Amino acid sequence: MTSLTETDALEGLRDALGLLKDREQVAERLLDSSAKHSFDPDKELDWDAPFEEGKWFWPPELVSLYDTPMWQRMSEEQRIRLSQHEAAALASLGIWFELILMQLLVRHIYDKAATSAHVRYALTEIEDECRHSKMFARLIAHGETPWYPVSRTHQQLGRLFKTISTTPGSFTATLLGEEVLDWMQRLTFPDERVQPLIRGVTRIHVVEEARHVRYAREELRRQMVTAPKWSQEFTRITSGEFARVFSVAFINPEVYTNVGLDKREAMAQVKASAHRREIMQTGAKRLTDFLDDIGVLRGVGRHLWKSSGLLA
Numbered sequence: 001m002t003s004l005t006e007t008d009a010l011e012g013l014r015d016a017l018g019l020l021k022d023r024e025q026v027a028e029r030l031l032d033s034s035a036k037h038s039f040d041p042d043k044e045l046d047w048d049a050p051f052e053e054g055k056w057f058w059p060p061e062l063v064s065l066y067d068t069p070m071w072q073r074m075s076e077e078q079r080i081r082l083s084q085h086e087a088a089a090l091a092s093l094g095i096w097f098e099l100i101l102m103q104l105l106v107r108h109i110y111d112k113a114a115t116s117a118h119v120r121y122a123l124t125e126i127e128d129e130c131r132h133s134k135m136f137a138r139l140i141a142h143g144e145t146p147w148y149p150v151s152r153t154h155q156q157l158g159r160l161f162k163t164i165s166t167t168p169g170s171f172t173a174t175l176l177g178e179e180v181l182d183w184m185q186r187l188t189f190p191d192e193r194v195q196p197l198i199r200g201v202t203r204i205h206v207v208e209e210a211r212h213v214r215y216a217r218e219e220l221r222r223q224m225v226t227a228p229k230w231s232q233e234f235t236r237i238t239s240g241e242f243a244r245v246f247s248v249a250f251i252n253p254e255v256y257t258n259v260g261l262d263k264r265e266a267m268a269q270v271k272a273s274a275h276r277r278e279i280m281q282t283g284a285k286r287l288t289d290f291l292d293d294i295g296v297l298r299g300v301g302r303h304l305w306k307s308s309g310l311l312a
Helices: 023-036 069-073 076-109 117-142 152-164 167-188 196-226 229-249 254-258 263-272 274-293 299-308
Strands: none
Touching: 023 117, 023 196, 069 263, 076 117, 076 152, 076 167, 076 254, 117 196, 152 229, 167 196, 167 229, 167 274, 196 229, 229 299, 254 263
């Protein structure tokens, strides 16, 4: 396949989803939305209110051990405590991921015209992600849980990915980190069983991440049409490997130890859980359908995505 220029892409080029959209028009709309619907978590949320007795920190159906034999043996109090630790672990994972995303966005715009709407929106998104990371950190500090960093191995893999990732690979990873959590958060913020502060945090994140997803999807469509063939294939492989890393890092096993559970047994039951497998695949389905449509889920990359457990 011959590499195509950006000008070609703006002149009637299409993919399986239809005509590619004008990059500047997309960015202008997102900038307008950002001006109308952005939030300051320090002011929007009631950080002084205590947590409410008996309320969850994550919907129980989304807790990793839900519907396992171990779950059946746990008290309601221990289940809620596990939901609190898993919420803290996911917030910690979110910070790790957003730090990677911000660096990838800076790389993406490094040699582009700073006056373009496309670059201005990328800088706006970086502002959003800075606020999100601070919000997640404050949420962790507000509760009775530790910060849950990813493993040293995953930290190093993150450094490697940031170094070798192509532009389409970066946007594929961006969508992976954003869309699975987004699906879970869309179930969380309207759920009255969940703590009000958690609902407020997830509501802000969902509203602002919707723009980030749109930006990444439109740019990835463009990249998978205009990038050289070798870059497209490299993207398929690296995104599949990142999916494998993400699926392992999604729950920090130390949460089980910290609520008084046997870590090895808990991890084994989560791995064997049909419910958990369905949750993760359902959470990723909108993304995997999109990636399939635009040609990312092919060859070795598709096998890697399947081995991650995110693709049926």
